[in-house]
Amino acid sequence: MFENKDSSHTSIENLGEFGLIDHLTKNFKIKQKSTVKGIGDDAAVIACDPKEELVITTDLLVEGVHFDLSYVPLKHLGYKAVIVNLSDVYAMNAEPTQITVSVAVSNRFPVEALEELYAGIQAAAQLYNVDVVGGDTTSSTTGLLISITALGTVKKGAAVYRSGAKENDLLVVTGDLGAAYMGLQVLEREKEVFKVNPNSQPDLEPYSYLVERQLKPEARKDITNLLKELEVRPTAMIDISDGLSSEIIHICKNSEVGCNLYEDKIPLDPQVIATCEEFNLDSTTIALSGGEDYELLFTISTEDFPKIKGNPHLTVIGHITDEKEGVHLISRAGTKIPLIARGWNALKNEE
Amino acid sequence: MFENKDSSHTSIENLGEFGLIDHLTKNFKIKQKSTVKGIGDDAAVIACDPKEELVITTDLLVEGVHFDLSYVPLKHLGYKAVIVNLSDVYAMNAEPTQITVSVAVSNRFPVEALEELYAGIQAAAQLYNVDVVGGDTTSSTTGLLISITALGTVKKGAAVYRSGAKENDLLVVTGDLGAAYMGLQVLEREKEVFKVNPNSQPDLEPYSYLVERQLKPEARKDITNLLKELEVRPTAMIDISDGLSSEIIHICKNSEVGCNLYEDKIPLDPQVIATCEEFNLDSTTIALSGGEDYELLFTISTEDFPKIKGNPHLTVIGHITDEKEGVHLISRAGTKIPLIARGWNALKNEE
Structure with missing residues (x-):
């Protein structure tokens, strides 16, 4: 194409x-x-x-x-x-x-x-x-x-594992989520159009950010240095390849903690919101399960919050709880919904 | 099977x-x-x-x-x-x-x-x-x-590269060659027999060494220590995965030297010789081009020869010459035949 x-x-x-x-x-x-x-x-x-x-x-x-x-x-x-x-x-x-x-x-x-x-x-x-x-x-x-x-x-000794998150830590994500998955949806749709009419010229301009996130993702090389400058050392960290939901569960399982994730805090690009509406998809579901964002998800001590507050690259999306409380999404309506790992699974061939 | x-x-x-x-x-x-x-x-x-x-x-x-x-x-x-x-x-x-x-x-x-x-x-x-x-x-x-x-x-500094061989160095190989390739020939033949008669029970006893070399090869973990004990440091080294001929050429090309390899010195197991006769194959060709032996091929200074002389794991099979002299096999009859890289090439799908 x-x-x-x-x-x-x-x-x-x-x-x-x-x-x-x-x-x-x-x-x-x-x-x-x-x-x-x-x-x-x-x-x-x-x-x-x-x-x-x-x-x-x-x-x-x-x-x-x-x-x-x-x-x-x-x-x-x-x-x-x-x-x-x-x-x-x-x-x-x-x-x-x-x-x-x-x-x-x-x-x-x-x-x-x-x-x-x-x-x-x-x-x-x-x-x-x-x-x-x-x-x-x-x-x-x-x-x-x-x-x-x-x-x-x-x-030496500075590696950050999935296992270090502690109760009351804040859950932080870099960038925004769901765009790579929506880019894939746009490309899949254009492929179908192309099959029917090989002469059609797709107008991908309204989806430029999504398509770029899918086809030419970047890794967050800036974050390691940013955190050093801010003098923040994450307690746990993972990259988002399979979807936010699945990665939060990895951190919680490895750290033996629970988590509350706030739906209204999840960072979404306007193109993701608009395209989700166009495709009749729920943008929160896409952010949770879409995957391939290659953003970093990490936890920090509450003491470090003032250091990251207002930083445009970082968004606090939740906090760590006791393991017994489980892993939940707190919806915009205030409902508590258990999170399940529904990330992209290469063994299931679903997609 | x-x-x-x-x-x-x-x-x-x-x-x-x-x-x-x-x-x-x-x-x-x-x-x-x-x-x-x-x-x-x-x-x-x-x-x-x-x-x-x-x-x-x-x-x-x-x-x-x-x-x-x-x-x-x-x-x-x-x-x-x-x-x-x-x-x-x-x-x-x-x-x-x-x-x-x-x-x-x-x-x-x-x-x-x-x-x-x-x-x-x-x-x-x-x-x-x-x-x-x-x-x-x-x-x-x-x-x-x-x-x-x-x-x-x-x-630190003790890695041995393909590029260190010097004129007059001796060319040494561990173990024996060609068995893995002949094991493959035996297995391929049994596969054909099995296709015709699925109830046939193959007698692989006469080929046990060959089949084992093909199906369960070992890496020469003993040689690093042996050379240390003998106080011999190879000038160049490579493992034999694609066939003796191809590996000699790698050493010569990287070291910018030539080589004379003596046909009568190439170590062959009696099963290789017997099975080559049975299959009507030339055992020297098999040793040169068969591959998958996972033996080590290395060069040593002539001064080190007394240290390895008589060691049952090591065979001197040739010597390094000036680059201008080229890379040759000296046949049993004394003929000088240019060596060509005819090793197993996974990209050609020949085998």
């Missing part, structure tokens, strides 16, 4: 496995001083700083499950595949430093398609200042699959 | 993504003291030792490309998926410490099948003393795919 389909086609088989990796990564530059050896040996070598700890996280994106190439340009896909991993690193209060990228592709992809994918990977690596230090490229019998592992560093 | 097919079937969807990971990894124990936090948060946390550097490597195994589930039991597959990564860590002169495991599966696999796969992963992790610290589980539209990333540590 948006993809600039190039007419040139070089078969992957022509290059072979080693030629392909060399070809795809030849423009990648090493910037992190901790990268002793990048791509090109049996393994990469990374220097250790005794004042730091290392974090490691991994994510798998599968065609037909996590993305639909009929409306996701390959460059955007490469970018997003990096972002979802970096978001996990930031959620530990860490800074990403290196990634490895493994890709399985069927022969229907020409080398030019992989170049697009890697251009997106490189763009994200450059913007977030991480080195691509390894990977694997292989054929697949069907679709495209991307597996990325990210490394990061955090000051 | 060998698989003990259990009749119980629990659908993956019943457990959901989070339930599934918890379920599959609940028996995994943390043993490495550097593992600060394992599975269960946005990322794992690993302690850094200032006297060490870290190595990281990743490998992707795809059904229909790297393995055939009609004769590879899932437990063996899980085991092998770990081994191929650890082999890369040992090839850096490092000790593996942690792995992450990502799996994409279609719904045709019941939970019990994944339990088998993870039992194999756990068995390898236990034997090689590595912690499983993270991963991702998702559905796939078709087959099974396993992506593993391994971390390891090496004394």
